[in-house]
Amino acid sequence: MDVLPSLIVIAALAIVGYIIGSIKIINQGYEGIxxxxxKYQRTLKPGLNFVVPFLDTVLVDSTREQLLDIEPQSVITKDQVTIIVDAIISWKILNVQKANYAVENVEKSLKSLVLTTILSEIGRMDLKETISSRNKIGQFLVTELDEPTAEWGVKVIRVEVEKITLPDTLKKSLENELAAASERRAEISKAEGTVESIQRIAKALKNNKEQASEILKYLLAQQYVATNYELGKSNNSKIIFMHPKELNEAVGGLIETEVAENIQNMGGDEEV
Structure with missing residues (x-):
């Protein structure tokens, strides 16, 4: 008679254990199969679920957005320049069944597909276009990856080309080119400023021809002194001392000629 209560207790414990074992809670942001x-049976959504203990196995995957870092890779551009590209992928699982059965390893397959697509896309672009089109490359990759990844039950949300590293020799060459371009812009700006100054002076002289001769003499003398100063800084230059009177006469003749020509060019008819 003592056996029956024991069996009841054992049965009750078994039932409780079965119920507990059949409960499967899936957290928000996850799904399970x-x-x-x-053999695949069904997909479990977030919340309280029930399974058959000992017969059912539950595999849980995150359906939240995930990041996948692509290690720096050597890529050859259309103009045969080897660069190093570093990218990061933002992706998520849309269908846990496909993600588990369509490919053996979703992350590994996704990384391989992204690398192949990056190599193909940059291989159609020259270096200049590649550097200036990082966002464009990312958008193109997202579009290109939509179809193949849909078969795996995943979605690539973003591909960010974080960094493009150039070879040291090429980097130095580009730095020199940028420096030269900056110098050319400075020279153009300086020239534009000089032209503007000349236009202002010409306008002033046109309105006051009585002082035109003296102003032009002063400007030419100033230019002469500045030019000789620059020549004097050269290692190969020679210093020639001249008597102030002789210097004045020598420069004076040149100035008189220049003044006459400048006034004539301005439409002046007076004699200097």
């Missing part, structure tokens, strides 16, 4: 005896 149920395999019964190795």
């Amino acid at each position: 149920v395999e019964r005896l190795g």
Whole structure:
């Protein structure tokens, strides 16, 4: 008679254990698949779910957005320049069933596909276009990856080309080119400023021809002194001392000629 209560207790415990074992809670942001005896049975959504203990196996995957870092890769551009590209992928699982059965390893397959697509896309672009089109490359990759990744039950949300590293020799060459371009812009700006100054002076002289001769003499003398100063800084230059009177006469003749020509060019008819 003592056996029956024991059996009841054992049965009750078994039932409780079965119920507890059949409960499967899936957290928000995750989904699971149920395999019964190795075969796909169904998909579990977030919340309280029930499975068959000992027969069902539950595999849980995150359906939240995930990041996948692509290690720096050597890529050859259309103009045969080897660069190093570093990218990061933002992706998520849309269908846990496909993600588990379509490919053996989703992350590994996704990384391989992205690398192949990056190599192909940059291979159609020259270096200049590649550097200036990082966002464009990312958008193109997202579009190109949509179809193949849909078969895996995943979605690539963003591909960011974080960094493009150039070879040291090429980097130095580009730095020199940028410096030269900056110098050319400075020279153009200086020239534009000089032209503007000349236009202002010409306008002033046109309105006051009585002082035109003296102003032009002063400007030419100033230019002469500045030019000789620059020549004097050269290692190969020679210093020639001249008597102030002789210097004044020598420069004076040149100035008189220049003044006459400048006034004539301005439409002046007076004699200097």
